Amino acid sequence: MKNIALGRYLPLDSFVHKLDPRMKIMSMLFLMVAVFLVGGDYPFVAYGVLFAFLIICTLAAKLTIKYVIKSMKPMIFMMVFLTIINIFAYKTGTVIISIGSFKIYSDAIINTLFIVFRLMLMIMITTLLTATTAPLDLTLGIEDLLSPFKKIGVPSHEIAMMISIALRFIPTLIEDTQRIMNAQASRGVDFEEGKLKEKILGIVSLIIPLFVSAYHRAEDLADAMEARGYSPGKKRTRYKQLKVMPKDVIALGVSISMCFIVFYIGRYNAF
């Protein structure tokens, strides 16, 4: 669990960490748009600019390049898979490699690179967001960004409440899981070895009690929340307030500009 880099928060002290989560989420969205705006005659120059920009951001966030590469590890399998599919799908352009009657065309390579670069950039952007923003701050950011949509029926506050309660209970449910595993192991369940049928029964003996326990916790929690005056839909204030600082606006501005820069590079022979 501790080795998964993608999605994890690293409590460091950097410029990016201190930015307003709403600005970071919006910046991330604009940067993703930028990734998909790459096109025209010099797409690879655009990709290069984006990579360079993200590397600067990564370093500004006090993350290491090594860490970012680690976060791409889960995608390696997919990238290889895509490469293989593309090699068989694209048979246009000039021939790059030829082994007997088996030929790999240039369009296949270019297309693969497009997809791989896009994936890598998306991962870098997402990692940048999740590594520099605590889950609860992300939740606050999401709540605020969704609140204009309340008018069309999006329950932004309730969604945020659900996320923060889920986050609060993760350690508790992990403890429950461990406890149930111990109890069932003591009754002879082997969670590591054994025939498929035994393994399935073992997992059932873990999942059902976990669900039952989680359900009881939820029932109790609902009572406690109601007793303390909570009612979904009822107006309430929020203890944690977010404040936009000039640096946040600048950061967002920079991300939006990246969209324009990337759009024009490659399309209008800027270089």
Add this chain to the structure above:
Amino acid sequence: MKQIEIKDLVFSYDDKVNAVDGVSLTVNKGDYVSIIGHNGSGKSTLAKLLIGLMDAKSGDILVNGIKLTYKNVYDIREKLAIVFQNPDNQFIGSTVRDDIAFGLENKNFNPKDMDEIIETYAKSVRMEDYLDHEPSKLSGGQKQRVAIAGVLSMQPDVLILDEATSMLDPKGRKEVNELVHELHENKNMTILSITHDIEEVVKSDYVVVMNQGKIFMEGKPEDVLMRVKDLTHIGLDIPFNVKFYLEMKRRGIRLSTPFSMEGMVDELWQLSSKK
């Protein structure tokens, strides 16, 4: 002054058996009332009915003279605070601070005022050094104290404890019981404590014994806890001191303070040294 009045309350979970079967009770302002009874006797159900978490089949509940209805249930909940049994399942916030803030948010307090209120109430339960701790890093006793801080910040008239110490170790139980007694003495808070701890009952002002959904006995601890035959008949504990007192009486030695071990021991010494 009558703080809570319960009149002929009836409730059933399954329409077959009444979990609360015609209960009538009056609680006066400033009283410390203990409610005891075997598991399933209706104690917790009664507590949940009091704060309107469930609707009674029939009967009335009056708080400060006002009848509880679905319309005013939120107002009534401001006056009656409850702390439940499981320390984890009522800890809503991600940290102590956030959890105490939860109640304040529900009441639309101004966020600017919240920090001060949170610190005040955390101090009142001696958790001011733990404000940024997560619940997974706290003991059961600490979590229950935070729960008390959380509901106190609403400034209720009554504090209901639904077996709030039964899942705690002796240290946690002591912490919570001391805190509750402090609140009763210093803030004159009305306390309704559902408990299994017979020694706690001895210290309360009034005892209500429930059995199978009905009130079996009620009265001052000195009176109720002496009715040993009745208590054992329905499977309840008797305070150690009372057992001692009655055994002595059986052997012809009459002592005068059945609830004070110190008093009885002194008396015995007096009796023996007179010879």
Add this chain to the structure above:
Amino acid sequence: MAVKFEKVGFEYSPNTPFAFEALRNINTQIPKGKFTAIVGATGSGKSTLVQHLNGLLQPTTGKVTVLDHELIAGEKPKGLKALRQRVGLVFQFPEMQLFDDTIYKDVSFGPRNFGMNDNQIKVNVENALNLVGIDSELWERSPLNLSGGQKRRVAIAGVLATEPDVIVLDEPTAGLDPQGAKDMMKLFEVLNKKLNKTIVMVTHDMEHVLNYAEHVIVLDHAEIVFEGNVKAFFANRTLLDQLDIVKPMILQLHDQLSDVGFEIPIETDLENLIQILAKEVKR
């Protein structure tokens, strides 16, 4: 001896920044056929200690010998399944482990995992359910629809059905009402006195220690600070004060009686104590 701990240490997450030493230099034994209580503050290492008894944890240093199984630090443990059949472990709030369609099936889960044949399973399951006092009318019902106390008894039956020689209980009466707690302790007394099971009970309840245990092991901050018989344990005032342990009521009474001047032997039975005391007073 049922269990022997030799220079045992246990560290959670060793070699990481989260490393935590839960047990240090544990040298102790648990006598066979007796009722041993394990006492200590929350976090002192009690749960870690008992999880070594059925091999859920292996020591990071030293050696644990349970019946004739050896758990040696650094070596891969063998025969854990067989060990877990002979040492039954009942965790705190054991009702959390219930999951099967019927009570009967849930209780047969353990025996089935340990490879017992159908006949043996039938006999064991029915014996266990009768022992814990669950009426046969209920056996085909779902275990999840019972009262808290009943659920707990079904969970315990699930452990007893594998016929362990050693039964380890982690705060078995936590959260029960006084009658429920009394019934539960009577069950363990039967298991110990009539069926000769070795009982190891982690507990905070000093009344239970006095009334049911014969041997006591005390843990404080990962180390053993006392082991001996129950009488010696309660006689050790310094230890009890150091650990903030409240004596059982009858011993508190005895202390008060000696303090005023009575010279009465220590009694664990209230009636006996009163008989002696009454004689003293009437003299």
